[in-house]
Amino acid sequence: MSEQQPMFQGDLAFLSNFDTVPFFVPELGVEVPSGEHAFNALKTLDPVERQSVLDAPTPGKSKRLGRRVTLRPEWNAGVRVWAMQRVLRAKFAVPALASRLDATDDLALLETNQWHDQFWGVCLCPRHLPVPGTNMLGELLMAIRANQRGAARP
Template structure:
């Protein structure tokens, strides 16, 4: 017996991937200022970057200093290694085991803001890729001059796509 259709359904054209979190897609960045701030694990910051960096430390004084940073870039520096200006005396011993969960909770809190949720949903089915040039091959993909050539695990992009799916559900 022949199949009743003369041809297979034509899939819709796939949306172009979003490969940089800037310009009209800047809101996808962890550096985006969240209206009303974002709270996870009892810490509130102006951006997801502030809270993420603060949660690396188990010391309330260090957390407060990071959360008070005037910009997300400064929060990132404070949460980084001491030789680059970081202030964390000791990284939480469980950090590697929880950092993906922390980022997922931060994105859920960020996109609980209705206007940000609408922006994320408006990305449709586009693949979200946190493209960068600063050699971050864990959270994104790197196109730096060190020869990474688009390499990376893109965990931030993956978490954002999961959050988009959660918002649709």
Template structure:
């Protein structure tokens, strides 16, 4: 089966770090990327949410969202996949991104990475062996199927 194995270059629109044509309104905050919205979903604290939503770059939003002193929602592990699913539905609901996702056809989408993320993606380093769960890829394919 043919696959897209990384979300950069021609496929960077699949990345959660891709800056959206129009911000997503999520939990009362305008978010320039899915990463911003996902990270601020981790907490109910409005101050932290605002700090994440206004981060200049998605990597900065991720770093803030991963801080040890972030007051994490008690149900976060139970809702994080559903949260990502809803955010991806919003991202690809219309416009150019809708057509771009459909344009991937029926190929497998794999968020290949080298930073050992084997939950959302599949790390390609020798020690990880490309055996990740690839939840981001699976959810993108699910959303694509729903379109």
């Protein structure tokens, strides 16, 4: 059984979309200040809304603005997972971040929270504790880690 690490804090803060290491996102054609900026920008096809999200001064502000954008077609039918995959692939194409992700070894990456997010993470509030979340963010991160390891083999 793999070890588990709650939340993306401390040594694992770099895994969070709120981490502020800039990286280039090909689907957006720009460098973004955080994964949260990139994800929320990919939510919409409207160039004004997208730029507003990208110009937000913090990841939190970007997230708040992203809640009000015009969602691209099929957003809730799988496009949001596609968008997060693109964000994470771009972020972990940065060699220093790829190395840090690889250094998590076989740690089960769980995006635990208290804000009732059972899709991207696992909510630990009393109401959700009996029902495990999907932990899609953690699953995507572990898939990228596995793919990077496979690509590194001769």
